[in-house]
Amino acid sequence: RKEVEQDPGPFNVPEGATVAFNCTYSNSASQSFFWYRQDCRKEPKLLMSVYSSGNEDGRFTAQLNRASQYISLLIRDSKLSDSATYLCVVNFLTDSWGKLQFGAGTQVVVTP
Amino acid sequence: DAGVTQSPTHLIKTRGQHVTLRCSPISGHKSVSWYQQVLGQGPQFIFQYYEKEERGRGNFPDRFSARQFPNYSSELNVNALLLGDSALYLCASSSDNSNQPQHFGDGTRLSIL
Numbered sequence: 001r002k003e004v005e006q007d008p009g010p011f012n013v014p015e016g017a018t019v020a021f022n023c024t025y026s027n028s029a030s031q032s033f034f035w036y037r038q039d040c041r042k043e044p045k046l047l048m049s050v051y052s053s054g055n056e057d058g059r060f061t062a063q064l065n066r067a068s069q070y071i072s073l074l075i076r077d078s079k080l081s082d083s084a085t086y087l088c089v090v091n092f093l094t095d096s097w098g099k100l101q102f103g104a105g106t107q108v109v110v111t112p
Numbered sequence: 113d114a115g116v117t118q119s120p121t122h123l124i125k126t127r128g129q130h131v132t133l134r135c136s137p138i139s140g141h142k143s144v145s146w147y148q149q150v151l152g153q154g155p156q157f158i159f160q161y162y163e164k165e166e167r168g169r170g171n172f173p174d175r176f177s178a179r180q181f182p183n184y185s186s187e188l189n190v191n192a193l194l195l196g197d198s199a200l201y202l203c204a205s206s207s208d209n210s211n212q213p214q215h216f217g218d219g220t221r222l223s224i225l
Contacts, residue, residue: 004154032211043202043216044155087154091211098211099168100145100204102154 003027004090006103013078013110020074021106023088031098033064033071036087038105044087047073078110114139116205116217124223125193133188133220137205143167144186145214146178147202155202161186162208198224 006023013019025033033050048055050062050071061074071090075082088103117136125131137144143162147155157170161180180186184205190197200221204214 034213041200041221043219046213046215049213099157099160100214101157102147104152104154 002103003101004088004103006086006088006106008104009107009109011106011108013075013082013108015078015080015110015112017078018074018076019078019108020072021086021108022070022072023103023106024068024070025088025090025101026069027090027092027101028069030069030090030092032091033062034089034091035060035062035071035073036089036102038085038087040085044102047086075108078108080110080112083108083110116203116215118201118203118217118220120220121218122221122223124225126225127193127195129193130189130191131193131222133190133201133203133222134185135188135203135205135217136185137203138215140207141205141215142184142208143206143214144180144184145204145206146186146188147204148172149200149202149219150198158188193224195224198222 035047036044037047038044048057054063059076063072085105090101091098145160146158149155159178160168164180175191178188200219202219204216206212206214
């Protein structure tokens, strides 16, 4: 079983609609969580950190469920520019140093 | 401020050769990590360095090695290249707090012929 699992998609979303997807992780000692965005053939870019109480950044909302070991990302009022692969990232401590584990990504395609 | 910079951007090698990839972290960042990303997968952790010491190592063979210099820049070396080493190699830097997010460079796209 992979340590971080994501639905690869693609999620085809009409412009202006809402899309949400989850990511599950297996290591219960995971300390911190992030969503990164990666455009085709580009480097991953930090989208947002995920906090225990859930957090919003504009049209993006992230949630963390430690009991069920998953995080989620919701995108409201989707824009064409939101088309990308969204990487779920889990940081767990190994010998007091953080080790990032990436999911394989969820592809989102926003259509006109 | 400059972000994470990597060089070269693209590289073509043949099997059996070796390669050195370079990375300069964001100013003030002391931790550098290296990742390998093959098409269709998320980045896979290779190494993390902090203050010139290896702090973590992923599941990669001994052909992969790295080091960090006093100015916190880093090199990734790969010997005896295999076709399967073709990938995007990403460098990321972070502050010294282990829970801080990492910021990535543009990557080096390595192709093995």
